Amino acid sequence: MDKSIFEKALNKGALCERLTREEAYSLAESITPDRLHRLGNAALSNRQKRFGREATYVFNIQINPSNICGSGCTFCNYAASKTAPHAYVMEESEILEKVERLRPTEAHIVGGLNQIWSYRRSLGLIASLRSNFPDLHIKAYTAVEIDYFARTGKLSESDVLDQLKEAGMDAMPGGGAEIFSERLYRLHWKGKTSPKNWVRIHQLAHSKKIPTNATMLFGFGDTWEERIEHMLILRQAQDDSGGFSCFIPLPFQPGTGRFIEQGPTPLETLSVLAISRLVLDNIPHLKSYWPMTGLETGAAGLSWGADDMDGTISEEKIAHLAGAATPIGLARTKMMETISMAGFTPVERDGMFGEKENIAQGDFE
Ligand code: SF4
Numbered sequence: 001m002d003k004s005i006f007e008k009a010l011n012k013g014a015l016c017e018r019l020t021r022e023e024a025y026s027l028a029e030s031i032t033p034d035r036l037h038r039l040g041n042a043a044l045s046n047r048q049k050r051f052g053r054e055a056t057y058v059f060n061i062q063i064n065p066s067n068i069c070g071s072g073c074t075f076c077n078y079a080a081s082k083t084a085p086h087a088y089v090m091e092e093s094e095i096l097e098k099v100e101r102l103r104p105t106e107a108h109i110v111g112g113l114n115q116i117w118s119y120r121r122s123l124g125l126i127a128s129l130r131s132n133f134p135d136l137h138i139k140a141y142t143a144v145e146i147d148y149f150a151r152t153g154k155l156s157e158s159d160v161l162d163q164l165k166e167a168g169m170d171a172m173p174g175g176g177a178e179i180f181s182e183r184l185y186r187l188h189w190k191g192k193t194s195p196k197n198w199v200r201i202h203q204l205a206h207s208k209k210i211p212t213n214a215t216m217l218f219g220f221g222d223t224w225e226e227r228i229e230h231m232l233i234l235r236q237a238q239d240d241s242g243g244f245s246c247f248i249p250l251p252f253q254p255g256t257g258r259f260i261e262q263g264p265t266p267l268e269t270l271s272v273l274a275i276s277r278l279v280l281d282n283i284p285h286l287k288s289y290w291p292m293t294g295l296e297t298g299a300a301g302l303s304w305g306a307d308d309m310d311g312t313i314s315e316e317k318i319a320h321l322a323g324a325a326t327p328i329g330l331a332r333t334k335m336m337e338t339i340s341m342a343g344f345t346p347v348e349r350d351g352m353f354g355e356k357e358n359i360a361q362g363d364f365e
């Protein structure tokens with residue numbers, strides 16, 4: 001690769017300008033000691049132009065109604081068969097009680113694919129949450145779940161999205177994208193939504209004015225080329241439908257180490273954040289997802305292009321069942337302290353990345 005292409009990519013990226021395909025690919029070659037810090041600096045310039053020194057977080061909880069799932073994704077340490085000792089099913093009353101007790105700004109709802117939490121019951125949960133907590137931002141159900149609801153509920157995906165929106169769903173999370181690689185799809189998650197379908201369902205949601213996030217799982221046998229390609233596919237999708245609010249790279253958690261011993265190193269995670277910031281010029285926000293990066297690396301990510309640290313996330317289950325060593329929730333005060341120590345100004349936000357007004361006084365214990 002011509003060295004000048006890499007230089008051009010850094011210069012354009014630092015100015016928030018669009019990179020060509022070739023320039024985007026040249027960043028994958030920046031993972032050498034002499035280039036790494038220049039990549040980080042370019043991503044920091046870019047994020048400072050967009051957000052100054054502010055870094056956001058949200059007072060949120062995760063609701064994972066059940067981990068029973070038979071999809072068989074090879075990398076998943078969260079799913080359980082019905083009879084497994086760690087299988088669980090939450091009751092709706094338990095979920096409502098949790099929201100009542102914690103009074104979060106946002107509820108992030110995702111779970112396994114099963115008929116205990118069927119489509120009708122999942123739809124009913126959204127309606128109950130909406131009627132009990134009118135101000136709650138409800139970010140619910142991945143494209144994988146929408147696809148499953150449509151198939152098992154004998155409805156179109158369009159109908160499922162309309163009904164969920166009507167019931168009170170505000171936005172969709174970005175999970176289930178994994179990495180847009182047919183090679184890895186065939187190896188690791190053939191039992192669920194394909195990369196093409198994932199993109200199509202998100203674009204369908206955008207056409208209905210449902211904003212969504214996007215993720216990328218990395219560090220489980222994927223190549224740098226596949227990561228850049230994932231970002232370019234997303235960039236094109238965003239040009240076409242415009243509804244992605246945030247991109248969230250997720251470093252793989254090896255968990256029981258069934259097929260890979262170690263996930264990405266902190267520097268690799270920071271590099272992915274930086275490249276994402278430079279390539280995805282049209283997705284406004286970039287999240288450093290601390291439950292999977294680790295708190296220190298997550299905070300360092302703010303200097304490598306990220307502008308958001310997700311949230312307080314009381315009782316996170318998915319990353320922790322995969323072996324994440326981070327706490328299962330953070331107090332609001334700890335989140336603010338972490339962001340400040342990284343040299344940024346903490347700003348509490350609402351579910352759609354706007355500054356939160358009238359911040360309640362509550363906190364997690
Ligand atoms: S990643 Fe999701 S769909 Fe796949 S096995 Fe785990 S819970 Fe099921």
